[in-house]
Amino acid sequence: MSVIAPQFKFSEFVKSLLDNAFWILFLMVLVGLPAVMMILFVIDLPVIDGELLTPFLAFTWLVDPTRTLPIIHALMATDFFRIAVFPGFGFAALLAAGTIFAERKMLAKMQLRVGPFYCGKIEGILQLMGDGLKLISKEIIIPAKADKPLFWAAPVLFVATAAAFVSLIPVAPGWVVADIDLGLLGVFAVIGFFPIITILSAWSANSKYPFIGGIRALFQMVSFEIPLILSLLGVVMLTGTLNLSEIVESQSAFPWIVFLPIGAIVFFITMLAELERIPFDLPEAESEIVAGWLTEFSGMMYGLVQLGTYLKLYAFAALFVVLFLGGWHGPMVVPPFPYEIITEGITMGPVTAQIPGLPLFTQEMLNGTFWFVLKTVAVIFFILLPRGVFPRIRVDMLLNLGWTKLIGLCFVNIFIALGLLYAGVLGPGGLQ
Amino acid sequence: MADAVFLGLTVITIGSAIAALELRSLIYGSIALMGTLGGIAGFFLLLDAPFVALFQIAVYVGSIAVLILFTVMLVKRELIFKKIEDRRRKFAGIGLMLVTMMSLGAIFLESGIKDITTDEPAVDFRDIGADFVTYYWPALIAMALILAGSVTGALVLARREDVENDQRAS
Numbered sequence: 001m002s003v004i005a006p007q008f009k010f011s012e013f014v015k016s017l018l019d020n021a022f023w024i025l026f027l028m029v030l031v032g033l034p035a036v037m038m039i040l041f042v043i044d045l046p047v048i049d050g051e052l053l054t055p056f057l058a059f060t061w062l063v064d065p066t067r068t069l070p071i072i073h074a075l076m077a078t079d080f081f082r083i084a085v086f087p088g089f090g091f092a093a094l095l096a097a098g099t100i101f102a103e104r105k106m107l108a109k110m111q112l113r114v115g116p117f118y119c120g121k122i123e124g125i126l127q128l129m130g131d132g133l134k135l136i137s138k139e140i141i142i143p144a145k146a147d148k149p150l151f152w153a154a155p156v157l158f159v160a161t162a163a164a165f166v167s168l169i170p171v172a173p174g175w176v177v178a179d180i181d182l183g184l185l186g187v188f189a190v191i192g193f194f195p196i197i198t199i200l201s202a203w204s205a206n207s208k209y210p211f212i213g214g215i216r217a218l219f220q221m222v223s224f225e226i227p228l229i230l231s232l233l234g235v236v237m238l239t240g241t242l243n244l245s246e247i248v249e250s251q252s253a254f255p256w257i258v259f260l261p262i263g264a265i266v267f268f269i270t271m272l273a274e275l276e277r278i279p280f281d282l283p284e285a286e287s288e289i290v291a292g293w294l295t296e297f298s299g300m301m302y303g304l305v306q307l308g309t310y311l312k313l314y315a316f317a318a319l320f321v322v323l324f325l326g327g328w329h330g331p332m333v334v335p336p337f338p339y340e341i342i343t344e345g346i347t348m349g350p351v352t353a354q355i356p357g358l359p360l361f362t363q364e365m366l367n368g369t370f371w372f373v374l375k376t377v378a379v380i381f382f383i384l385l386p387r388g389v390f391p392r393i394r395v396d397m398l399l400n401l402g403w404t405k406l407i408g409l410c411f412v413n414i415f416i417a418l419g420l421l422y423a424g425v426l427g428p429g430g431l432q
Numbered sequence: 433m434a435d436a437v438f439l440g441l442t443v444i445t446i447g448s449a450i451a452a453l454e455l456r457s458l459i460y461g462s463i464a465l466m467g468t469l470g471g472i473a474g475f476f477l478l479l480d481a482p483f484v485a486l487f488q489i490a491v492y493v494g495s496i497a498v499l500i501l502f503t504v505m506l507v508k509r510e511l512i513f514k515k516i517e518d519r520r521r522k523f524a525g526i527g528l529m530l531v532t533m534m535s536l537g538a539i540f541l542e543s544g545i546k547d548i549t550t551d552e553p554a555v556d557f558r559d560i561g562a563d564f565v566t567y568y569w570p571a572l573i574a575m576a577l578i579l580a581g582s583v584t585g586a587l588v589l590a591r592r593e594d595v596e597n598d599q600r601a602s
Contacts, residue, residue: 147459182557185486192494196466196501203459203505211505218502222495242557 069358076360079177087171089163095376096310101128103384110388135303143296147204154201155297155304161193162311169318170245172328172368183244184236187319188229191274194312195221198283198293205296213292216395217283220273223402228270230410234263234417235323238426248327255326259420263413264324266406268382271316273402275309277383279390280398317379318372325375328368336363438478445471458504466497483557 046053061067075081082088101116105123108115120126142151168183168190170176180186195218202214236242238259239250257264273280284292297305321327337359345352393401420426448467455461469492476485564572 150459180482182482182486185483185490189486189489189494192490192498195498196494199498199501199505200459200463215502215505218498222498225494240558 069360072360082175082177083167087169087175088167088177091171092163092166092311092314093307095314095373095380096307097128099310099313099380099384100306101125102381103387106381106384107388132303135300138299140299140301143205143207145206146296147206150200150204151296152301154197154204155301155308157197158194158201158308159304159311161190161197162308162315165190165315166311166318168244169315170248170322170327171318171372172365173245175365175369176245179243179245182242184232184242184247187244188225191225191228194274201297202293205293207296209289209291209295210293212289213283213285213295216285217276217293219395220276220280220282220398220402223399224270224273224406227266227402227406227410228274230407231263231266231270231413232323233410234260234413237414237417237421244322248322248329251326252329255324255329257324259426260324260413260417262409262416264320266409266413267320267324269406270402271320272383272386273398275313275316275383277313278387279393281392282395282398285392313380313383314376317376317383320379321372321375325379327375328372330367330371330374332363332367334363334367334370434478437474441471441474441478445475458507459501462497462500462504465500466493469493469497480553481555483560 040055051057061071076086084090104127105115107113116124116127118124119130142148165187167177168180168186170179178186198217198221199214202210202217205211235247235256238256239247241247241250276283282292284294286292289295294302294305342358445468448464448471451464452461452468455464469488473485473488473493476482476488
């Protein structure tokens with residue numbers, strides 16, 4: 001007998017399943033199919049190869065690989081694919097999820113613990129899924145005297161801002177959601193929204209700990225934004241562009257970290273502060289102020305904030321790779337696509353399958369993505385590492401570091417960049 | 433398309449500006465102010481000046497609005513919801529605003545703005561930079577000196593002889 005449900009009866013369970021199936025079928029027949037028919041009645045169906053693309057014809061094509069691959073090609077060329085799947089949200093969320101698991105496991109190993117272990121049998125590999133299901137099923141509790149519109153809006157806005165940041169990152173040649181001319185300036189503009197959302201959510205909870213955490217977050221983010229922007233100016237001076245794709249293109253021979261190590265170090269430190277990670281995790285100091293500005297969030301609202309935090313972490317690591325480590329550049333390791341598959345088809349015993357339009361991705365794109373992901377994962381590793389090593393620093397030390405030392409180092413970095421430019425080492429007439 | 437966007441931006445900008453003045457809650461007022469500043473960034477985008485638009489967002493929405501929010505949150509709680517009602521001053525303010533806007537509009541319409549051709553390509557931000565260090569350099573230097581002077585003055589004013597504590601970071 002189960003302890004959780006002492007009244008459990010298998011027959012009742014089967015009945016509930018059948019009930020659910022019956023109601024789903026019933027509603028689909030009475031509501032779903034008429035709705036689909038009404039939509040089909042309104043929209044104009046396209047004519048392809050002289051045939052009207054009815055739903056039946058579309059299903060027939062879907063099971064034919066010679067017809068589906070061009071459709072997949074066309075889908076991959078759309079903006080929707082870029083925003084939702086590859087260089088955009090889906091790719092970043094996948095890396096973010098991997099980061100959460102790797103962080104827990106790695107910290108546990110560093111501190112001689114086991115970490116997630118039981119969920120999923122093999123080294124707790126399904127722990128993240130379990131956590132997600134738990135967060136979805138939990139009740140969302142809103143404090144009685146909270147400012148409800150702002151409190152509801154804050155997690156959504158946080159994820160949206162992080163996703164906007166992700167959309168500016170070029171992953172492989174030509175694979176970027178928003179390839180704007182002023183990409184780096186766009187990054188600065190997007191980063192400026194995080195403190196606003198943080199302080200608004202902290203204020204709207206109408207509770208002491210979130211408010212203290214929010215004020216700390218505001219202090220920290222606003223004061224570290226200035227060295228962050230200044231530390232990237234050296235790269236902009238050397239490349240003469242603000243477009244992130246062009247900045248990556250300029251590093252085909254060597255990454256900028258070779259010439260601007262001070263800028264890279266300063267950017268890394270400010271990155272840790274903007275991400276509120278140890279040793280700069282004052283806004284979420286769990287040993288002082290419960291969970292900082294996240295205290296009153298529960299259920300999926302907390303899950304959304306967590307997702308936004310890790311998307312932001314991925315985006316910052318990717319920005320470091322794009323600006324200082326050469327982005328997608330690296331030795332070609334992906335073998336060229338075997339072109340006899342296109343001309344002769346795949347022979348499996350007596351059957352030969354002709355599959356036109358097969359190379360879904362070019363060799364450059366696969367290679368670029370490989371190197372980009374490798375470098376980004378390395379940078380994320382170095383972002384996670386201090387959490388197992390360092391203690392938290394005090395607020396006055398943090399502000400002192402940000403306002404005096406880092407800004408000074410930024411100017412040193414800018415003068416190094418200017419010296420390289422005017423000495424003719426880099427820029428026109430120089431190495432690049 | 434551009435006209436519809438322009439109308440939408442105008443409604444957002446003016447509406448949130450009125451909201452910023454009229455809302456009782458100071459926090460929502462400052463959020464409305466952010467809407468106004470963001471709407472102005474939208475106007476810059478419509479005018480093919482993305483550089484200025486992004487700086488508008490980064491500086492005004494990202495920094496100035498944050499400072500205003502920060503100040504508002506440090507105000508005493510009773511003051512946030514305090515009601516000050518004075519109908520005569522309100523109508524006087526509306527009248528003054530109408531007069532000002534009408535005279536400004538008359539000046540704009542007289543200035544020959546109708547004859548401007550608007551099919552110019554977007555100005556490259558590199559040209560803006562080149563103009564700054566060639567034609568406009570005296571203005572740039574003067575601005576830099578004024579800013580440096582004001583920052584130094586603020587530092588001198590804010591300086592205090594704190595009690596030295598050996599636990600503080602030096």
